[in-house]
Amino acid sequence: MARYLADSDVLIWVLRNRLDTVAVLSQLAEETGEPIACSALSLLEIWVGTRPSELSKTGLFLEALESIPVDRVIARSAADLLKRVKRRNSPREWVDAIIAATALHHGIPLLTYNRKDFPYNDLVLYPL
Numbered sequence: 001m002a003r004y005l006a007d008s009d010v011l012i013w014v015l016r017n018r019l020d021t022v023a024v025l026s027q028l029a030e031e032t033g034e035p036i037a038c039s040a041l042s043l044l045e046i047w048v049g050t051r052p053s054e055l056s057k058t059g060l061f062l063e064a065l066e067s068i069p070v071d072r073v074i075a076r077s078a079a080d081l082l083k084r085v086k087r088r089n090s091p092r093e094w095v096d097a098i099i100a101a102t103a104l105h106h107g108i109p110l111l112t113y114n115r116k117d118f119p120y121n122d123l124v125l126y127p128l
Contacts, residue, residue: 001108002034002036004032004037004108005038005102005103005109005110006110006111006112007099007111010128012049013113015046015054021128028111035064035066036065037067037068037108038062039068039102040069046062047062070102077104078094079097085119093117100118103123110126111125112125112128
């Protein structure tokens with residue numbers, strides 16, 4: 001099992017070759033000897049925004065990640081998170097809650113630049 005979960009924004013920055021982000025993910029993967037993980041919903045977010053000219057590069061990158069599926073436990077946990085912080089108005093919030101619930105369920109830190117999207121007390125955010 002991976003020791004870090006990457007949010008969609010971090011994965012997008014890697015695909016856009018943001019050097020500091022590439023360096024952090026490479027260092028974490030090397031230190032742990034484990035691939036970086038992502039939620040299956042992050043895969044959805046990335047594939048929706050992928051241009052035809054990026055399909056091959058995106059596919060190769062995403063195949064190197066560990067994809068964590070959404071199951072009934074994670075879905076229920078995400079619903080509880082949304083209820084606790086009274087956020088449940090948009091599907092985007094639902095996706096972020098599922099990503100947070102995935103990190104919490106597996107006990108791994110979340111790598112994200114969008115800290116404000118994850119107002120969940122128990123969630124550990126990796127300092128990017």
